[in-house]
Amino acid sequence: GQEKLRPQAGWAPIAFALDWHRPPRHMNSTSYWYFHTDQWRYETLRPDDLTSPAGKGKYKGYSLADYNVAAVRMGWLPSAPHWNANPIDLVAEAEKAGATDEAGIAQHVIGKLKDGSLDVAFADPDNPVNWPRNLFVWRANLIGTSAKGHEYFLKHLLGAQNGVLQESGDGRENKLVKWHKEAPIAKLDLMVDVNFRLNSTGAYSDIVLPTATWYE
DSSP states (O other), X not given: OXXXXXXXXXXXXXXXXXXTOSSOOOOOHHHHHHHHTTGGGGOOOOGGGTSOTTSOOTTTTOOHHHHHHHHHHTTSSOOSSOBSSOHHHHHHHHHHTTOOSHHHHHHHHHHHXXXXXXXXXXXXXXXXXXXXXXXXXXXXXTTTTTOTTHHHIIXXXXXXXXXOOOOOOGGGGOSSSOOXXXXXXXXXXXXXXXXXXXXXXXXXXXXXXXXXXXXX
């Protein structure tokens, strides 16, 4: 339909590194935006109220954000960014320390995880090293109809005028997520929209790249 942009076939292999490996480990967008728009800081839903009493209660007291962090640490949930360090820097550091192959690099990363100098980004999503800086939107009206929590996108991601009410600090109760007193505002440095119409996303973007629809 109209939402499918013409260059998708050529763009997808580059976007998902399909020339390197298959299948790609795509991250679910719900978790991504839940953290990067800081909606986890406002969460009042308690998973303990939803879990079965027949369970062992291993994760009793975990918040929704905690479950995401635990899933990433156990390798169940692809995340972006994954670590609180640039993977390119990690490889260079491992090679400098003597790693000569993939196994050696893996052992270097494991060592950093064990000594606590490396962690998953979702464990500290409000740390500037873990923010998204550039965003390319295509084929969707992200800032608008697709945004679940539209006002949080405007405040924390874009730094635009918004209707977010004062946060109550519910995020302080998380067990695995580091709490920062001040929530970050305007995380993005650049937003580019590839679109054939001026919708909400285009209106908030820094750059709009026009495209043709299938019918054109």
